[in-house]
Amino acid sequence: MLYGSIEHAHAEPFAEAIARNAAFRAWVLRQTKFKQFADGARLLDEEMKAKRSRFSTTWWRSHYTEACRCEGCSGQETDLLAVFEAQAGLRFALHVEVKQPRDRFPAHKNQAGSYASRAACWTTSPPKSVIRHSNAATLFLCSRTKLAKYKPHLSRFGSVITFEDVAGWNGLSGLSDTDQSAPKRYRQGIARQ
Numbered sequence: 001m002l003y004g005s006i007e008h009a010h011a012e013p014f015a016e017a018i019a020r021n022a023a024f025r026a027w028v029l030r031q032t033k034f035k036q037f038a039d040g041a042r043l044l045d046e047e048m049k050a051k052r053s054r055f056s057t058t059w060w061r062s063h064y065t066e067a068c069r070c071e072g073c074s075g076q077e078t079d080l081l082a083v084f085e086a087q088a089g090l091r092f093a094l095h096v097e098v099k100q101p102r103d104r105f106p107a108h109k110n111q112a113g114s115y116a117s118r119a120a121c122w123t124t125s126p127p128k129s130v131i132r133h134s135n136a137a138t139l140f141l142c143s144r145t146k147l148a149k150y151k152p153h154l155s156r157f158g159s160v161i162t163f164e165d166v167a168g169w170n171g172l173s174g175l176s177d178t179d180q181s182a183p184k185r186y187r188q189g190i191a192r193q
């Protein structure tokens, strides 16, 4: 199995659902400080992809820069980045750390704390591959079964959503199979754990 593929399997359904399902996108944003923009915020996925190198296969995965040496950027990355545009024109970013259930926070790195520093850094000087935005929030996506273990790190993130929260999301009615992908895939994954 490719390195990082388990994490990818946990991050991709979330990214896809944010892109394809307006109700899911709004549900996620309502759990952040951008709740007032939750309805009607547009994900700038195409614009994000266009800014990235041709080697990047997704708009969302693994955003980082080593051009900035601040504590948020140096040796760190954002697992899943999403930049949105509110109806009023405000552009804001969501930096998401994704921990698959068997993963842990590295012992000698301030990985959790780096998210807030990096999110702040990029609102004033984004990497060349990231579109400009004037505000940002952080989110931690993980398994509910690991919340106790991750407790010292949780307060470093603006919000926490679990795979179980997504699996239990009740906005499914009337949606296509594709739109159901994140909740459905997490349900299947949780059943296997």
Ligand SMILES: [Zn+2]
Pocket (backbone or CB within 6 Å): 068, 069, 070, 071, 072, 073, 074, 118, 121, 122
């Ligand atoms: Zn920086």
